[in-house]
Amino acid sequence: MSTASVTTSAQVRLTAHPLQRVGACAVAGLAGVKDRRRSPESLSSEEIEFARGRMTADVVATADLADTKVPGSFWLAASYLLWPNSKMNPTNRKSLSVVERRNQIMQWRQRPTAVLDVPCVLCGQVACGFYGKVDIPLAASVEHRNTTVPGHDGMALCVGCLTSFHALPYGCSIRGGKAAALHSWDDEVLAKMTLRQVLRTKLQADLTTTSASAGVYSREVEALRALRTYEHPIRAGVELYVFSNSNKQQTLDVHSIEQPLAEWLRTTLQPTVLGIGFRYLIRAHHSPKAAGSVRLAYNAFHHPQRLAGTAVSYLARLTDALGAPAPETIELAGLYQSFIREVLGVPQREVDQIVQLADRIGELLRKHPQRGTLKEFEHVHSEPVRLQAWLKRQATAWTLQRQVSEALVTTEQWRLLFEPGDRVRFHRDLLFVSVLEHLAKTGWLAGTPTDRDDQDDTILAEENQ
Known part of the structure; x- marks a missing residue:
């Protein structure tokens, strides 16, 4: 040429x-x-x-x-x-x-x-x-x-x-x-x-x-902070290239965050209502061995679906300890809904269907304000077979108590919860957090604030350094 x-x-x-x-x-x-x-x-x-x-x-x-x-x-x-x-x-x-x-x-x-x-x-x-x-x-x-x-x-x-x-x-x-x-x-x-x-x-x-x-996962933490400080919508994914051109060990590792997750992380890190939920999500990732921001950054780049699962597990632990919805419930439930819609692409109609069922279940649980009532629901939620049996029993009680023709669980809701598919796990987790959200909003055996709020200042101080 x-x-x-x-x-x-x-x-x-x-x-x-x-x-x-x-x-x-x-x-x-x-x-x-x-x-x-x-x-x-x-x-x-x-x-x-x-x-x-x-x-x-x-x-x-x-x-x-x-x-x-x-x-x-x-x-x-x-x-x-x-x-x-x-x-x-x-x-x-x-x-x-x-x-x-x-x-x-x-x-x-x-x-x-x-x-x-x-x-x-x-x-x-x-x-x-x-x-x-x-x-x-x-x-x-x-x-x-x-x-x-x-x-x-x-x-x-x-x-x-x-x-x-x-x-x-x-x-x-x-x-x-x-x-x-x-x-x-x-x-x-x-x-x-x-x-x-x-x-x-x-x-x-x-x-x-x-x-x-x-430091441990310091590169992922730096990358997440870079997303946090970007002021405009992100139109493409973000990739973290970690490499060495050394003669001793030439290496290249690429960790990617797809565009929906990158934009979700950017917006939820801002000081908004969802930002409060993200503060609790950092707390949910905290452990004695690593700051919450470190584990969260690692999951974002390596196992993004764990972000949602960690929030659910955290709420489950708090609910089990308190016997009632924790003070963080409403904010984390909103954050979870935002994640599955904007990152996982779950349609709003499916979210609405599950939330509607959660409100009905919440009404049933409020009839029995004992500690064991919520404990039972938490137990059955994690196992599809047990959840199916529990819903069938509650559907009977729902019909007898209300004497209405409207079923507790519709055919579409049943399909969303139990029909095999990529989203079924997230649908069941959404049901769990939405029931907790309903009970928290209605003040059912509301949990009282604990010293976790004081601990959170320490956790976030680590993240902001």
């Missing part, structure tokens, strides 16, 4: 490569862009070169350092997981003078001037060279590549895409021997989250002498 058939621009483009996209937004952050609505593709040549200059200054400064244990060694330490075998960390580094190290690093990072007769494999602009593992995280190294001739790094890149990969680490949280990048196909979400991370990484580089250790 001749160079005449491709663009000769050295723009930064947003391509189909997630890590390149994060890097492209990081270039914008390094260039001083603060408007999340401005695309990296709008960067001028001067802005791109300014960003390249800042990155070059950071890596060149490592030439003066003896090793990764001295102050200011963040980028030198990070280079072993980002750019192994680069001019920053050659095997003979200790035998080189500071001037030799500096010259080698500057030669590595100088702007390529070559114009190849091939396009960039990512964006189609004129390529400036062929690159591998040293410059592109997770790419094959020259020594291990068997699809090209010896010495050929294989991946043709333009100046813009090469610059994006060099900027990628600024858009990552780097600690514990790995880098974590938050990506979204919603360009505005990607830009906002990356711009924020660029500021944090630069601060980390200034304050940290060596790579910080990673």
